[in-house]
Amino acid sequence: MGRGNDTYLTLASPATGHFRDRGSRFIAFAWPVESEEAAKERLAQLKKKYHDARHHCYAFRLGPEQEIYRYSDDGEPSGTAGRPIYEQILSAGLFNVLIVVVRYFGGVLLGTGGLHNAYKQAARDAVEHAEIIEKIIENQLIIHFGYEQLNGVMQMIHREHLTIAGQHFGDSCRIKIRVRKDMTDKVIDLFSSTGKINIEKI
Numbered sequence: 001m002g003r004g005n006d007t008y009l010t011l012a013s014p015a016t017g018h019f020r021d022r023g024s025r026f027i028a029f030a031w032p033v034e035s036e037e038a039a040k041e042r043l044a045q046l047k048k049k050y051h052d053a054r055h056h057c058y059a060f061r062l063g064p065e066q067e068i069y070r071y072s073d074d075g076e077p078s079g080t081a082g083r084p085i086y087e088q089i090l091s092a093g094l095f096n097v098l099i100v101v102v103r104y105f106g107g108v109l110l111g112t113g114g115l116h117n118a119y120k121q122a123a124r125d126a127v128e129h130a131e132i133i134e135k136i137i138e139n140q141l142i143i144h145f146g147y148e149q150l151n152g153v154m155q156m157i158h159r160e161h162l163t164i165a166g167q168h169f170g171d172s173c174r175i176k177i178r179v180r181k182d183m184t185d186k187v188i189d190l191f192s193s194t195g196k197i198n199i200e201k202i
Helices: 036-049 082-092 111-129 147-159 181-192
Strands: 007-011 015-021 024-032 055-062 068-072 097-104 132-136 138-145 163-169 173-180 198-201
Touching: 007 024, 015 111, 024 036, 024 111, 036 055, 036 068, 036 097, 055 082, 068 082, 082 097, 082 111, 097 111, 138 147, 138 181, 147 173, 147 181, 173 181, 181 198
Parallel strands: none
Antiparallel strands: 007 132, 015 024, 024 097, 055 068, 055 097, 138 173, 138 198, 163 173
């Protein structure tokens, strides 16, 4: 998929994946998440629902502009669970995604290599079952102007196919618009060039 500087890949909706090895079951859950709080909330829900599982290992990656990521082995040997899950997120080029792999122990130790492979395969299966979509990174701008500029401002908004996110008409006018990142400078220049309109990025 040919992407510009202002797009990223994420999941359209939740997906699940599975892997089994010598009696141990690994169930992977992949979700689109917008914040660290949302990721923690999803993790807490899973731990409650699958409270009888031995491990709830996870990784998430937020962004894409200010990338934040975390991963946890949740009691598995260091590096055998969270990291391989995170590597599947990286390998698919995904952002704003949480993957949790729940493990039910089957009575046979898998060793570090077996665990690494199991968590990787479960996470990969979830990603392969997910619908991956492209999203646009947007900036929000506020346009300040007098009533006499209203028609001209609205014409420019429609001509440039900009999205209105909010508006206020009091002593003066304010319209909040959403603009794709790569178009932001052009739009600011366009409105500023009239000399009678103030526009700011928020």
